[in-house]
Amino acid sequence: MPTTPAPAEGTDETRPAESRSAVRSLLRLWPYVRPVRGRLAVAAVVAVAASCTGLVIPLVLKWIVDGPVADRSTGGVWLGALYLLLLGVAEAVLFGLRRWLVARPLAGVEAAMRADLYRHLQRLPIAFHDRWASGQLLSRGTTDLMLLRLFLAFPLTFLLVNSVTILVGVLIMLAQDWTLGLVLLAPAVPVMIVCWLFEKRYSRVARQAQDQVGDLTTLVEESVLGIRIIKGFGRHRSQALAFRDLSRTLRGTELVKARLLAGIFAAITTLPELAIGAALVLGTVQVADGSLSAGTLVAFLSTALALRWPVESIGFLLAMSQEAATATERYFEVMDAPPESDTAPASGAARASGVGAGLRFDGVRFRYPDAEGDSVPVLDGIDLHIRPGETMALVGATGSGKTTLTALVPRLHEVTSGRITLDGVDITAMPREELRALVAVAFEEPTLFSAGVGENVLMGAPDTAGEADLTRALAVAQADFVHALPDGTDTQVGEQGLSLSGGQRQRLALARAVVGSPRFLVLDDPLSALDVHTEALVEAALRRVLAGTTALVVAHRPSTVLLADRVALLSGGRVTAVGTHHELLRTSAEYAWLMSGRTETTERENR
Numbered sequence: 001m002p003t004t005p006a007p008a009e010g011t012d013e014t015r016p017a018e019s020r021s022a023v024r025s026l027l028r029l030w031p032y033v034r035p036v037r038g039r040l041a042v043a044a045v046v047a048v049a050a051s052c053t054g055l056v057i058p059l060v061l062k063w064i065v066d067g068p069v070a071d072r073s074t075g076g077v078w079l080g081a082l083y084l085l086l087l088g089v090a091e092a093v094l095f096g097l098r099r100w101l102v103a104r105p106l107a108g109v110e111a112a113m114r115a116d117l118y119r120h121l122q123r124l125p126i127a128f129h130d131r132w133a134s135g136q137l138l139s140r141g142t143t144d145l146m147l148l149r150l151f152l153a154f155p156l157t158f159l160l161v162n163s164v165t166i167l168v169g170v171l172i173m174l175a176q177d178w179t180l181g182l183v184l185l186a187p188a189v190p191v192m193i194v195c196w197l198f199e200k201r202y203s204r205v206a207r208q209a210q211d212q213v214g215d216l217t218t219l220v221e222e223s224v225l226g227i228r229i230i231k232g233f234g235r236h237r238s239q240a241l242a243f244r245d246l247s248r249t250l251r252g253t254e255l256v257k258a259r260l261l262a263g264i265f266a267a268i269t270t271l272p273e274l275a276i277g278a279a280l281v282l283g284t285v286q287v288a289d290g291s292l293s294a295g296t297l298v299a300f301l302s303t304a305l306a307l308r309w310p311v312e313s314i315g316f317l318l319a320m321s322q323e324a325a326t327a328t329e330r331y332f333e334v335m336d337a338p339p340e341s342d343t344a345p346a347s348g349a350a351r352a353s354g355v356g357a358g359l360r361f362d363g364v365r366f367r368y369p370d371a372e373g374d375s376v377p378v379l380d381g382i383d384l385h386i387r388p389g390e391t392m393a394l395v396g397a398t399g400s401g402k403t404t405l406t407a408l409v410p411r412l413h414e415v416t417s418g419r420i421t422l423d424g425v426d427i428t429a430m431p432r433e434e435l436r437a438l439v440a441v442a443f444e445e446p447t448l449f450s451a452g453v454g455e456n457v458l459m460g461a462p463d464t465a466g467e468a469d470l471t472r473a474l475a476v477a478q479a480d481f482v483h484a485l486p487d488g489t490d491t492q493v494g495e496q497g498l499s500l501s502g503g504q505r506q507r508l509a510l511a512r513a514v515v516g517s518p519r520f521l522v523l524d525d526p527l528s529a530l531d532v533h534t535e536a537l538v539e540a541a542l543r544r545v546l547a548g549t550t551a552l553v554v555a556h557r558p559s560t561v562l563l564a565d566r567v568a569l570l571s572g573g574r575v576t577a578v579g580t581h582h583e584l585l586r587t588s589a590e591y592a593w594l595m596s597g598r599t600e601t602t603e604r605e606n607r
Ligand SMILES: Nc1ncnc2c1ncn2[C@@H]1O[C@H](COP(=O)(O)OP(=O)(O)OP(=O)(O)O)[C@@H](O)[C@H]1O
Pocket: 001, 002, 130, 368, 370, 371, 378, 396, 397, 398, 399, 400, 401, 402, 403, 404, 405
């Protein structure tokens, strides 16, 4: 049964062969940013205003030095101080306003993207979930979306704000003294080259780190879900080692990121500092010559120092943008995966000609999508007719494809070729929702959700179902133990229902399958965890209540087979024999062998 957790390592599909440019990746965020573009634009203007307000401070300093200080006017100095205070307060208020403007809309963008991702994951085919590690999906819905929100809050605005600030600052400095201005501009080209080199390398490592976070999440998730096995087999040490290896790898990648960041910080801070030093020496000489006023030099250097932060922050703004571009790529890798689609229009449930009522398989062939092209199909030419109201047991050796066959009926997988019809209607011709309302399923591994017992069972019924349906379904599935639970049907079953026994969970899953009184029922060995007495009671109740239901039941034990009107034997990808249990025991050696050992005892017990 394909119920094993997804592989711990991210698959090839989760690693793009070639990454697109950061800008192209980030542009894909536009549909989500569009609704809040007004707020973001206003916030950017406010931030530019705040930043440019800071650049006026050096000009006031120049006025103070060349004016009131030179004239020894105490009143002028106080007035200058008041201007500086007001400018400082204005800058702080404007930056605060920017944060207020973006906080709520960006939380909304993150929530909308997360909701879309979740909705899309629900609509993706089982084949997708078989291929993708759950931790990879989880990390895309958490860490990656957080990185995107941070990008929209900071780098997106501040790469623009800082560019404008640097431009205005450079113009102010050139206007003060163009030779000193050119000295300060000298490092611009090398800084740009360093940024370009950095971006290329950082994008590769950022992708690696984010994928490794996904792998680590998968490992943690598997360890938590499989904690009973890990403890039972004393595997905690090897599991801890596996965790340590992965986290070491991640640590190594993070260190590479840190080294790259350190490199760009060193370049981005050292080169402008050298230029400021050179400008200071040159300016001081000019002041000594009398060709430059002291106030102009103060204003020039204050402006240069005010530009230090906008220049230095470019390094980590680029790093955050690169991580956001990677997060966007990872997000859209999932969103671009095609969801299950209805091949026919909603009203196009065409009746296939020449086929009768009931559940019918005609020449059904199936190969798993990720199987090798030349491998033998799991199912190869299945022809089987289950008449209306009939219960057919499906028997076969382990691995013969029973689970696969049952999964084809509610279209959890698509047939490779051939046709399945329900009361003469091709299942591909009806909308999936309609199909899944007609067909109820229960699997050997019963999955329950963190909710009340009643809610778990009623998931199988239309919204109109009530207490009476619940009670009836619990009675059919012999799940009356529910009434003895502390809160009855409201008792919370905990994550995956692990607070209940395997047999209790199976009976709840069976109740969920029958609560909606489905026309078609597909049960994949749903009674395997029950003792034979309880199984017999369930079977008797099922026969009574579901007399009109057409059912396909995978069976391993003779006691389950006896529930059925007829039995189909699956062997070598085909149905090789169909008949009653006793007929097949006589005519099919394989069937007799499969049932051997337990037949007589169980039959005696059932009598
Ligand atoms: N998701 C999958 N991708 C590829 N192959 C799969 C997948 N799930 C099952 N298979 C393969 O398909 C074959 C049939 O598996 P299936 O689970 O249908 O057998 P089964 O008859 O139900 O076995 P069992 O009685 O042990 O439950 C097996 O060889 C299995 O390895």
